Amino acid sequence: MQRRSFLAAGAASLALPSIGRSQGASTLRFIPQIDLAFLDPHWTTAYVTRNHSYLVFDTLFGQDANFNYTHQMLSGHVVENDGKLWKLTLRDGLWWHDGERVLARDCVASIKRWAKRDAIGGALMDATDELSAPDDKTIVFKLKKPFPLLPDALGKSPSPMPAMMPERLANTDPFKQITEIIGSGPYRYVQGERVQGAKNVYQRFEKYVPRGDGALDWTSGPKIAHFERVVWTTIPDAATAAAALQSGEQDWWEYPVADLQPKLRKDPKIRLAFPDPTGGVEMMRPNHLTAPFNNPAIRRAFLHAIDQAEFMQAIVGDDPAMFYTPLGMFCPKTPMASEDGLEPFRGKRDYAKVKEMLKAAGYAGEKTVLMVPTDYVTLKALGDVMADTMGRVGINVDYVATDWGTMLQRRNKKEPIEQGGWSAFITGWAGTDHFSPPAHIALRGNGDQPGAWPGWCVSPELEQMRTAWFDAPDLKGQQEICRKMQVQAMHDVPYFPLGQFQTPTAYRSDITGVLNGFATFWNVRRA
Amino acid sequence: MFAYAIRRIIATIPVMAIVALFVFSLLYIAPGDPAAIIAGDQATPADVERIRASLGLDRPFLIRFGEWLWNVLNGDLGVSIFTNLPVRHMIAQRVEPTLSLMLLTLTFAISFAVPMGVVAAWKQGKWIDRIVMVVAVMGFSVPVFVVGYVLAYTFALQLDWFPVQGYTPISQGFGPWINNLALPAIALGSAFIALLARITRATMLEVLSQDYVRTAKAKGVGQREILFVHGLKNAAVPIVTIIGLGFAGLIGGAVVTESVFAIPGVGRLVVDAILRRDYPVIQGVVLMFSFVYVIVNLCVDLLYTVFDPRIRY
Numbered sequence: 001m002q003r004r005s006f007l008a009a010g011a012a013s014l015a016l017p018s019i020g021r022s023q024g025a026s027t028l029r030f031i032p033q034i035d036l037a038f039l040d041p042h043w044t045t046a047y048v049t050r051n052h053s054y055l056v057f058d059t060l061f062g063q064d065a066n067f068n069y070t071h072q073m074l075s076g077h078v079v080e081n082d083g084k085l086w087k088l089t090l091r092d093g094l095w096w097h098d099g100e101r102v103l104a105r106d107c108v109a110s111i112k113r114w115a116k117r118d119a120i121g122g123a124l125m126d127a128t129d130e131l132s133a134p135d136d137k138t139i140v141f142k143l144k145k146p147f148p149l150l151p152d153a154l155g156k157s158p159s160p161m162p163a164m165m166p167e168r169l170a171n172t173d174p175f176k177q178i179t180e181i182i183g184s185g186p187y188r189y190v191q192g193e194r195v196q197g198a199k200n201v202y203q204r205f206e207k208y209v210p211r212g213d214g215a216l217d218w219t220s221g222p223k224i225a226h227f228e229r230v231v232w233t234t235i236p237d238a239a240t241a242a243a244a245l246q247s248g249e250q251d252w253w254e255y256p257v258a259d260l261q262p263k264l265r266k267d268p269k270i271r272l273a274f275p276d277p278t279g280g281v282e283m284m285r286p287n288h289l290t291a292p293f294n295n296p297a298i299r300r301a302f303l304h305a306i307d308q309a310e311f312m313q314a315i316v317g318d319d320p321a322m323f324y325t326p327l328g329m330f331c332p333k334t335p336m337a338s339e340d341g342l343e344p345f346r347g348k349r350d351y352a353k354v355k356e357m358l359k360a361a362g363y364a365g366e367k368t369v370l371m372v373p374t375d376y377v378t379l380k381a382l383g384d385v386m387a388d389t390m391g392r393v394g395i396n397v398d399y400v401a402t403d404w405g406t407m408l409q410r411r412n413k414k415e416p417i418e419q420g421g422w423s424a425f426i427t428g429w430a431g432t433d434h435f436s437p438p439a440h441i442a443l444r445g446n447g448d449q450p451g452a453w454p455g456w457c458v459s460p461e462l463e464q465m466r467t468a469w470f471d472a473p474d475l476k477g478q479q480e481i482c483r484k485m486q487v488q489a490m491h492d493v494p495y496f497p498l499g500q501f502q503t504p505t506a507y508r509s510d511i512t513g514v515l516n517g518f519a520t521f522w523n524v525r526r527a
Numbered sequence: 528m529f530a531y532a533i534r535r536i537i538a539t540i541p542v543m544a545i546v547a548l549f550v551f552s553l554l555y556i557a558p559g560d561p562a563a564i565i566a567g568d569q570a571t572p573a574d575v576e577r578i579r580a581s582l583g584l585d586r587p588f589l590i591r592f593g594e595w596l597w598n599v600l601n602g603d604l605g606v607s608i609f610t611n612l613p614v615r616h617m618i619a620q621r622v623e624p625t626l627s628l629m630l631l632t633l634t635f636a637i638s639f640a641v642p643m644g645v646v647a648a649w650k651q652g653k654w655i656d657r658i659v660m661v662v663a664v665m666g667f668s669v670p671v672f673v674v675g676y677v678l679a680y681t682f683a684l685q686l687d688w689f690p691v692q693g694y695t696p697i698s699q700g701f702g703p704w705i706n707n708l709a710l711p712a713i714a715l716g717s718a719f720i721a722l723l724a725r726i727t728r729a730t731m732l733e734v735l736s737q738d739y740v741r742t743a744k745a746k747g748v749g750q751r752e753i754l755f756v757h758g759l760k761n762a763a764v765p766i767v768t769i770i771g772l773g774f775a776g777l778i779g780g781a782v783v784t785e786s787v788f789a790i791p792g793v794g795r796l797v798v799d800a801i802l803r804r805d806y807p808v809i810q811g812v813v814l815m816f817s818f819v820y821v822i823v824n825l826c827v828d829l830l831y832t833v834f835d836p837r838i839r840y
Contacts, residue, residue, distance in 0.1 A: 035799060037609045038565070045567040175581045177611050195620055196610050197799050198791030235692060235789040239676060243684050243691040244789070375802065405804050408563035412572040427568055441569055451571045 026228040028511075028524060031241050031253040035197050035234040039189065040177040041163035042114045047430055050159035051254075051519050054219060055202050055230065056097070057163035057183035060088060060107065060139075061155025062220030065277075065516045067335060067435065069151035070220040072211065073102070073164060073184070083146030088139040093209035096166050097188040098180075104133035109170035111139075111154070114162045116174040120153045120438035121162065123470060149438070149470065157219055157517065158432045158439050186210070186225040186522050200232040202521070216523055217515065223522035226513070230521050245270060245506060251526075252507040254519050257377065258316050264506050272504045275516045278331050278431025279324075282311065282382055282498040284370075285455040286424045288447055289414055292368060292395070293423055297361035299493035303344040305354045305393045308499040314381040316501045327497040329443055329486045331431035336479060341487035345497075351392040358393060365396050369417055371425040373404040382498060383426045411454040425454075430518075431500060436478070437466045437485065442495050457494035528832060528839075532825065539821045546817045547599065547810070551592050554806050560584075561608045561804040582608055595810065604814070605807035607800075614811035617796060624694045625792035627704065628784065629777050631712040632719065633770070640720040641766065644727020645754050648735060659724055666721025671780050675714035675787040682710060692789035711788040715780045719773050726769045730762035737761075763834035771827035778816055 032051065038044045041053035062072035071077070075091035094102035108131055115121030125131075130142040141150065154162050169178045181189040187202035194200055210222035233250065235241040238257040244250040246267055256264055256272070264270045286293035293299055312323035326345035330336040368390060372383025383399070390397040400422075402410070407425055415421040434440050444466070445459025446452050465485045472478040507514060513523040562579035563570070570578075579585050598605055604614035647659035683691040689710050695703035734740065735758055743753050782794035793812055800808035831838045 037803065044565065045569045173581070175577045179611060195791050196607075196612055196617055197621075197796055198789075233693070233789065236786050236795065237789065240679065240692050240787055240789055243679055247684055247687070247691050249691055249693070403559070403802065405559035405561075405564045405802060408566075408568070408575075409558060409560035412563065412575060429568070433569075441571075451573050453569070453571055 028227040028230045028252065028521065028526075029250045030230060030232050030519070030521075031235050031244065031250050032232050032519075033255045035236075036200050036232060037196075038177065039181045041165075042117050042160050042174055043177050045159045047159055047518065050157070050161050052189075052200065052232075053161050053163050053183075054157075054185065054518075055187040055521055056181055056185045056189045057161070057165060058094075058185045058223075059155055059162050059164065059219065061151045062214070062218070063155050063157050064215060064217040064220045068220075069155040070214050072155065072220065073107075077151075083148060084143040086141040086143070086150055088141075090137045090139070091211070093207075094184055095205075095207045096184050097182045097205055098166070099207075100166065101136075102164070102184050103136045103167075104139045105136075106167045106170065107139050107164050108133045109167040110164045111162065113165075113170045113172070113174045114160060118156075118160050118162070118439075119441060120149070120156060123147075123438055124150060124153045127470075145471075147470070148473075152436075153438075155219070156439070158430065158435065184208070186223045187230060198234050202230040202232075204228050210522075218517035219520065223520075225522050226525035227521070245508065248508065251511050252505070252514075252519075254505055255503055256506040258322075261504065261506075269509050270506055271509045271511075272506050273514060274502050274504050275514060276431070276503065276505075276518055277333055277516075278435070279500055279502045280378075280428050281327060281331055281431050281434050281500045282315075282378070282426070282428045283442060284382075284386055284424050284426050284496040284498060285442060286493070286495065287422055287455055288457045288494075290416055290421050290423055291366040292363050295362055296492060298358060298363050299496075300344075300491065301354060301357035301361045301363075302393070302395075303490065303493060303496065304357060305349060305351065305389050306345060306496055306498065307349045307389070308345055308497070310389075311382055311385050312499040312501050314385045315378045322502050324500040324502075327500045329434070329440070329489045329497065330436070330482055331434045332500050334431070334435050335475060336436050336482040338479070338483045338486060340483045341490040344490065354393045358395070363395070365394075367398050367417055368395050368423040369398045369400055369421070371400045371402055371407045371410060371422050373407045373426070374401045375403045376428075378428060379426045382428075386424075386426060386498075414456070426498075432518075437469045437482065443485065443489060445492065445494065455494065457492060459488065459492040459494065461488050462492060462494070528829065532829065535825045535828070539818065539825075542821060543814065543818060547596065547814060548592075550810050550813045551595065552588075554804075554809060555588055557804075559804040561806065564803050565609065584608075595807075599814070604811035607805055607808050609803055609805050614807050617808060618793060618811055618815060621791060621793045621796045623696060624790050625781055625785070625794060627694075627697065628708055628711055628715065628781055628790060628792060629774070631705070631708050632716040632777060633774075635712050636716040636719040636723055636773075637770065639716075640723035641727050641759070643720070643724040645731055645759060647724065647728040648731035648758075649750075649754055651732060656728075659728070663721040663725050666717045666719075666724075669717065671714055671718060671783050672787050674717045675711065675784060678710045678714055679788070694790045694792075707790075711784045711790060714787070715777060715784040718780070719777065722773060722776075723766070723769060727762065727766055730765045731758055734758045734762045760834055764831055767827055767830050767834065771823055774823045775820055778820075 032048050034048050036048050036052050038046060038049045041057055058073050060073045061069045063069055073090060073094060075089050077086060077088045079086055090104060096102055115125040124147060127143050127145055127147040128141055129144050132140050134140055166182055169180060169182060172178050186205055186208045188205045190201040190203050204225045210224050214221040216222060235244060238260060241253050242260045242264060245253045265272055286299060288294055308325035308327060316322040324332045326342045328342050370387055372380060374380045387397050387399045410422060411425050413421050441453045445457055445462030447456030447458040462485060465481050469478055469481045472481055510527045512527050513525050515523055562582060562584055563575045566575045566578050606613055607617060643659045647656040650656050679691050683689045690707055693707055695707045697704040740753060740757060743757050781792060782798055785792040785794040797812040
């Protein structure tokens, strides 16, 4: 080989970025929000696992953008005996990824496993006398009392999602991970190609039969997989993820960070979309067991110091279209949301007045330990604003910069501050988590019970209304209860809502068919 | 020397045992709870307790340490708390990218830094010496991640010569492999080049002032031979020492570089594991790193005898 031809060959071998891109025509390359650590859909509440699970697993019901529930794995259902007997019928053509037929007993085992890790699932099982599969296609719920929310429970999209899996896997202890990822969804998980922390691969499931009817929206309707493969690449660095999207090495970045959105907007090859109107909702959770927030009057007074817009601007910038205030206890623009009782959040903040209110409520300069997980950019920004707000109204704040893992551990401590306890922490949720009372654990008033969420808010009124919500006869009744719950919550202050923000997604402009809701991969294709 | 090498390898056993005990104890007392992280934000303390029990994290320290040590002695590094995958498998998946990156970085750094240092010493005080020193100061001063971003922006995003991120195994071809690693290796090697060039220059200046070099010049030996045979060989011991020490620095730098260029290496694995408190993975990776470091030091010691025959073990 001559030197010139050797150099030419070398140069050709190096010119690989564009070759690599052309090979990706039948592959969708996706950058998830964070690494996919857990593959078991019932095992964790991580949203990234929920998104993965909707590729691999299917659900009995789907959910559309109006939060209506439609049949997904079912061909239909009947309700008898005054709402106390539900018969669900599986549709034809359902197969597990291991080649076996989907049977009703698989679904029964799956429901039982999921319900042990999910709030609304637990409520459903509490209301269930017997759950059985009399034949291969029929699932029967015999209920102790009517449970009209049964489709809502079995079609819910907030995590953990009610995924169906083969009985042999569903019999695994719900507090242990399943070892095989076998679902019946439109893509099968390619375990052999997994590079933990870096890459996850999904292959189109040839035997998947999409529904023939229904409107395609969120998790409802026919799930048609257009790409042969979907490859998730974890890119921990936001600037690198943006560059990979711009260069065409990746097709879709789930959540571009706010700082880089203006740059992506200017790129004609990138499209920024807002498919999920529920976005994210942020909060500060006070500890109801330790001073100063063990005093409800102090909690109520401090509500007046919260400038939700200021918190939101710290994470998404000044564009008012990117956030929504005032945020109450339910996700804005969803059926249970209202603005009842939100007066403390309206108008200009008067910090001197709040200072006086706090004093009158009994605040005497107690140290207030604010835990802020600094490894989450959003939560760190909110924590900074919160510390500043506390300082403005004279609260003696001890800003504890920590990491997420340490905060999750420390927040379980009920001890006083001097013994490692805490006063408040900052956290955030997907808007769908605050869609209605069942999954909304921050709104619980069961702080005196063993299973309570850290913060330990005790409010019998909130608990009574939550129970009543399950028994509400219709949507109007549910909405009425939620309005009352919000007013009550503004009195008890189980937490401080800090605002709702929009989370755009970014994809190459040749990608079409991205559905509303969180990232789903059916219907998506290359133009 | 063979006996010495064997003795040194045997001596690694207590070192590794101390590392193992240290790492295990450190993780035990460190704040954070993998069960709480697994359970997530929505979990109640009761959920966390159940998960902790299912993972065996509620057992006493000595029992857990003894069990882990026994498994390690049997070649089993345990199973990741998070992924349920064997730690050995996870490390094996990640070793190639990191090893490739480090070898390429070392090759690149040595190939550039040593000649730069030699030439700078040869032309001491001249413009070329000053340029080398300026480059060295810049290499020291600019953080690896900044170099990485600048390289990625210029050569990947703007010029489209290299990919922005990722890794291609060498089994898929040398071209794609080096194409993916070129920018990370340059970024990671920038500080190391600076260090190595300065050490080479300083050592060469000392060697070039020795009597035997003057004698060689007087005998009419060529400049190249004086620099690279008589000079560099005698200056090699401190240079090799710095290369060995620099290896530890590269391990640290690889963590940053792998994140910037999204390379699925051991560096990212251990960072993820630390953030999640995935104890078995952290323990496995630290053990592996310390073993590699001990072996690198042994190689450096053995190399001394090659460059300086007066050294005997």
